Amino acid sequence: MAIKGEGQFGALAMRLAHAGGLTSVARWIGAGQGCLVNFHRVSHAVAWPGLPNREFHIDAAFLGQLLDHVAGSGWDVVTLDDALVRIRSGEGRRFVNFSVDDVYRDTIEVALPVFRSRGVPVTLFVTTGIPDGTVTLWQAGLETMLLDRDRVALADGRDADAGSAEAKRRLCRQLAAAWEDDAPELQYRRFCALNGCDPAALHHRHAASWAMLEAVRDDPCVEIGGHTVSHARLSALPLEDARREIMGCRARLQDRLGCPVRHFAFPYGRRGDCGGREFDLAREAGFATAATTRRGLVGAGDRARLHALPRNTLNGAHRHVSQAEMHLSGLGGLLARAMRAT
Numbered sequence: 001m002a003i004k005g006e007g008q009f010g011a012l013a014m015r016l017a018h019a020g021g022l023t024s025v026a027r028w029i030g031a032g033q034g035c036l037v038n039f040h041r042v043s044h045a046v047a048w049p050g051l052p053n054r055e056f057h058i059d060a061a062f063l064g065q066l067l068d069h070v071a072g073s074g075w076d077v078v079t080l081d082d083a084l085v086r087i088r089s090g091e092g093r094r095f096v097n098f099s100v101d102d103v104y105r106d107t108i109e110v111a112l113p114v115f116r117s118r119g120v121p122v123t124l125f126v127t128t129g130i131p132d133g134t135v136t137l138w139q140a141g142l143e144t145m146l147l148d149r150d151r152v153a154l155a156d157g158r159d160a161d162a163g164s165a166e167a168k169r170r171l172c173r174q175l176a177a178a179w180e181d182d183a184p185e186l187q188y189r190r191f192c193a194l195n196g197c198d199p200a201a202l203h204h205r206h207a208a209s210w211a212m213l214e215a216v217r218d219d220p221c222v223e224i225g226g227h228t229v230s231h232a233r234l235s236a237l238p239l240e241d242a243r244r245e246i247m248g249c250r251a252r253l254q255d256r257l258g259c260p261v262r263h264f265a266f267p268y269g270r271r272g273d274c275g276g277r278e279f280d281l282a283r284e285a286g287f288a289t290a291a292t293t294r295r296g297l298v299g300a301g302d303r304a305r306l307h308a309l310p311r312n313t314l315n316g317a318h319r320h321v322s323q324a325e326m327h328l329s330g331l332g333g334l335l336a337r338a339m340r341a342t
């Protein structure tokens, strides 16, 4: 079959997933023992439609539906420790591991209760600069400022309309794109000053704190993993800096939380963001596994690639279980590989 584009293949895959159900489609593909799934922010369903950067958030009601669907389809939701045992042995039922990257306040306050209420685990990949206050959460801060205002002052002296959800989304997109490649933290601080906002207060509003992490570290539904110190794109760093990002994050988490930290996730995680050097560094730092965001399922073949595991990202565009099934069935990974081959 000629593959003309992701849309065409994706629509077919979704129809297959929808018609056959998760387990049968996975069996039809015949590859992979489990699936790693990650996301970033979670919002309450009622707030999601009005969020200026809603692509970055999944809604908590959808997350609950997805967990129920996975359990109803006979998959086990497991920690990465458990997934590792299954990958090594090749035994056990099909599994899904859910992980949340970065770890904002809403991970603890909104996402975790969804997992807890169903008695299933979630892995939290913590960027230690967030609770340490050394990473500027400029996208979250920008989004909040737009949510809280009907007009905002811009650096060029203009006063921009932010009175509707559409205007907030447009401004969020435009400002983030304009700042992204040119010292976004600095531009964000200027924007805060122009609009009378305190960046420290905004950070507190969005960041998970060490106290929050201490409160959940012994929760049977929580597994703590590492996600660098500063959320750096590791492939862009000199070797020693990349090593410090990976090792420093593990040391800080173990020191501050006193719990084992056996798993790592690469920031961004796509081809070009991490490769052989970074996989070796994660192994050298003592992590048992490291996950990318390259789509696909995990299975016996990954025993030799435990520091380059595929992982599938959910975002705000995922509104229905059938869309998530693309990843869980392995169709998303097949699609990604097919698109690279064409």
Ligand SMILES: [Zn+2]
Residues within 6 Å of the ligand: 101, 102, 227, 231, 267, 268
């Ligand atoms: Zn991240």
